[in-house]
Each structure stands twice: as structure tokens, then as C-alpha cells.
Amino acid sequence: MTVFLVIIVLALLAVTGWQISKIFQLSKRPDADTSQVANDKDNHLHGILMLAFVIFLYVITVYCFWEYGRFYLPEAASEHGGEYDTLMFISIGLIMFVQIITQGLLHYFAYKYKGKKTQKALFYADNDKLEFIWTIIPVITLAGLIIYGLFTWSDIMNVNEDEDPMVIELYAYQFDWRARYSGEDNTLGKANVRFIEGVNQLGVDESDSYGKDDKIVTELHLPVGQPVLFKFRSQDVLHSAYFPFFRAQMNVVPGMITQFGFTPTITTEEMRESEYMVDKVKSVNEERNEKNEELRAQGEPTLDSYEFDYFLLCNKICGQAHYNMQMKIIVESEEDFNAWLEEQPTFGSTMEESSENVDRPEDTAGDGTPENMEGNDDAEGENETENSSQEVDAVAVVE
Numbered sequence: 001m002t003v004f005l006v007i008i009v010l011a012l013l014a015v016t017g018w019q020i021s022k023i024f025q026l027s028k029r030p031d032a033d034t035s036q037v038a039n040d041k042d043n044h045l046h047g048i049l050m051l052a053f054v055i056f057l058y059v060i061t062v063y064c065f066w067e068y069g070r071f072y073l074p075e076a077a078s079e080h081g082g083e084y085d086t087l088m089f090i091s092i093g094l095i096m097f098v099q100i101i102t103q104g105l106l107h108y109f110a111y112k113y114k115g116k117k118t119q120k121a122l123f124y125a126d127n128d129k130l131e132f133i134w135t136i137i138p139v140i141t142l143a144g145l146i147i148y149g150l151f152t153w154s155d156i157m158n159v160n161e162d163e164d165p166m167v168i169e170l171y172a173y174q175f176d177w178r179a180r181y182s183g184e185d186n187t188l189g190k191a192n193v194r195f196i197e198g199v200n201q202l203g204v205d206e207s208d209s210y211g212k213d214d215k216i217v218t219e220l221h222l223p224v225g226q227p228v229l230f231k232f233r234s235q236d237v238l239h240s241a242y243f244p245f246f247r248a249q250m251n252v253v254p255g256m257i258t259q260f261g262f263t264p265t266i267t268t269e270e271m272r273e274s275e276y277m278v279d280k281v282k283s284v285n286e287e288r289n290e291k292n293e294e295l296r297a298q299g300e301p302t303l304d305s306y307e308f309d310y311f312l313l314c315n316k317i318c319g320q321a322h323y324n325m326q327m328k329i330i331v332e333s334e335e336d337f338n339a340w341l342e343e344q345p346t347f348g349s350t351m352e353e354s355s356e357n358v359d360r361p362e363d364t365a366g367d368g369t370p371e372n373m374e375g376n377d378d379a380e381g382e383n384e385t386e387n388s389s390q391e392v393d394a395v396a397v398v399e
């Protein structure tokens with residue numbers, strides 16, 4: 001309704017403006033120039049406006065770089081990140097250089113050769129030499145850029161199997177991530193959404209021996225300096241795994257496995273101590289403190305102070321809670337990583353535990369009547385207990 005009213009008001013304003021301009025035209029002196037054809041004065045004004053517009057464009061460009069340049073990401077935290085940044089800076093630099101010159105010339109010529117009564121346009125059919133120059137220069141430049149881009153692309157995308165990368169599956173679903181480490185054998189067990197049941201949230205094939213030692217976790221830990229190969233799988237819709245600090249992104253497509261490999265080079269701790277991050281964290285916390293004063297005055301709960309962490313984000317709008325689809329990434333030393341991984345339960349042990357719980361309903365049901373349950377052959381009762389115990393486990397994994 002409000003939108004409808006706003007549209008009506010805008011339409012009425014437009015009609016008013018049009019009527020006012022008509023009144024101005026009627027009130028002009030009879031000897032004034034009412035011709036629809038632009039005269040020298042109009043052309044001069046348009047020429048000046050063309051110049052003013054390009055100056056405005058340049059000023060706003062410089063201002064944006066100055067003001068928002070600080071939002072650019074810091075040094076890449078992965079091995080290939082530097083290559084990626086160089087490719088991007090060279091491309092942006094080249095585009096900016098050509099853009100500034102051609103845009104400036106375009107507007108300057110519009111001003112310089114503005115229409116004049118005394119001036120007649122020259123008929124000039126073509127010039128082979130000029131056409132050759134303005135074709136061959138972009139062709140060479142673009143071909144160079146594309147070839148350089150292709151080499152960088154294949155450098156980044158081709159995973160060097162000789163480096164023996166650690167294989168990790170990243171599993172996306174509305175609206176969260178899970179990571180599955182491939183265990184001692186560095187081979188992921190087969191998986192399929194059809195196997196999703198109870199605690200087996202990722203649908204790992206229980207009959208595949210490679211899957212027994214897989215470890216499913218809610219937080220991604222990576223050892224610094226170790227090549228990692230990610231295999232992406234989606235449960236439902238199209239997602240996109242986005243690691244901005246590592247300059248990596250890959251679509252996560254239902255029904256197929258996509259992959260991307262990189263080597264993290266900066267630990268979470270090192271990134272926290274970097275000059276860039278210290279400044280950023282400080283400014284975020286200053287803002288939060290200001291906000292907290294307001295919140296305190298209103299008697300509302302205050303915000304926690306911010307600490308930097310790497311995150312895996314979803315970069316495809318995949319549904320209502322897409323904005324909140326993220327998983328913490330911790331890059332740490334190999335010893336810390338190994339100690340952490342050691343503590344995580346394997347898929348095999350999780351499944352065993354869950355089936356044990358199903359076999360012994362008294363453990364989870366806790367109603368103190370195991371004798372009654374044991375003596376009860378009613379299939380319905382059994383199923384009920386099975387479902388409830390699986391639910392308890394499923395919740396434990398999700399949390």
C-alpha cells in the first residue's frame with residue numbers, strides 16, 4: 001500500500017514539474033529563441049557538462065580508492081593467493097589505465113568539437129592505418145592477459161598429486177557445513193544422500209571400509225604448510241564454498257563432487273597478530289563498545305568483543321538463512337592439528353556407539369524400566385526407542 005502511495009505521489013510530482021515548465025515557456029518573451037534545434041549557447045553548455053561529468057567520475061574514483069581501499073583483504077593466507085592477487089592487480093591496473101585515458105579523451109573531444117554554427121562536420125569514410133592500430137593493440141593486450149590468466153588458472157586449479165595432499169570433504173546443506181577428514185588411509189569412504197539416517201548425517205556408506213576411519217567435524221582445522229584437497233558435496237541446493245582469506249571459491253553442486261586444493265601459509269594466531277588485523281579488530285571493537293553503551297542504556301544484552309577467525313562462508317544465496325551459513329577454520333601448527341584430530345571420533349566408532357545405544361535403550365531412555373522393555377516384543381515400542389535415541393545423537397552432532 002505504501003509503495004502504491006509513493007508511486008502516485010511521484011507521478012503527481014512529475015505532472016506538476018511538467019506543468020510548471022509549460023508555464024515558464026508561456027511566460028517567455030515573444031522574441032526569445034524557442035527553437036528545438038540546439039544553438040551555440042546550448043552546445044557550449046553541453047560541452048562544459050561533458051567535461052564536468054568526467055571530472056566528477058575521476059574524483060569519485062579517487063575518493064572510493066582512498067576511503068574504501070582499507071576494506072581490501074590483507075595478504076593472502078594460502079600459497080597460490082599471491083599469484084591470484086598479482087593477476088587481479090595487473091588486470092585492474094591495465095583496465096584502469098586504459099579507462100582513464102579513453103574516458104578522458106572521449107569527454108574532452110565532446111567538449112573540443114562541440115557544435116558551432118560556423119563549423120561544418122568533415123566527411124571521413126575510413127582510415128585503414130588507424131583501424132589497424134586500434135584493433136591490433138587490444139588484440140595483443142587481451143591475448144596476453146588471457147594467456148597469463150589461463151596459466152595462473154591451471155596453476156591454481158591443478159592439484160599436484162605428488163605433494164600427497166590431505167583429502168577433506170566439505171559437505172554443504174541448508175544452512176551449515178560439515179567437514180569429513182579422510183583418516184589414516186587418506187581416502188574418503190563412499191557417500192550418498194540415500195544413506196542419510198540418524199547419526200549418519202552425511203550419508204557415508206557403512207559398507208565401505210574406507211569410510212570407517214573418516215572423521216566428521218563441525219570446525220575445520222588445517223595444518224599450516226600442508227597441501228589440502230577439498231572435495232565438495234551438497235545435500236540439497238547449489239552452495240558455494242568461499243574462503244576469502246585463502247583466495248579460494250568453488251561451487252558446491254548437488255549430485256556431483258567438485259574440488260579445490262590449496263596450502264594454508266598463515267596460522268590463525270599469526271593472522272591475528274598481523275598489523276592489518278590488529279587495526280581491524282581494534283576498530284571493530286571500538287564500534288562495538290559504542291554500541292554497547294547504547295544497549296546498556298536500553299537495558300539490553302551487550303555484544304561480545306570481536307576476535308578474528310578464518311571462516312568458510314557460503315557465497316550462493318541458497319535460502320533464508322544463507323547469510324548465517326559458515327564454518328570456523330583454524331589454521332595451526334602440525335602438532336596442534338594432530339592432537340586435535342586425534343581427539344575426534346571416527347565415523348565407525350560413532351556408528352557403533354549409536355547402534356549400541358539402540359540395542360540398549362535403557363542408556364538413553366533412562367526411564368528405569370529396562371526389565372519391562374526387555375520383555376516387550378512389541379515392534380512398535382522398539383522402533384520408538386530407536387528413533388528417540390537416534391534423535392538424541394543427531395542433535396548432539398548438530399550442536
Ligand SMILES: [Cu+2]
Pocket residue numbers: 172238239240314315316317318322325
Ligand atoms: Cu549455502
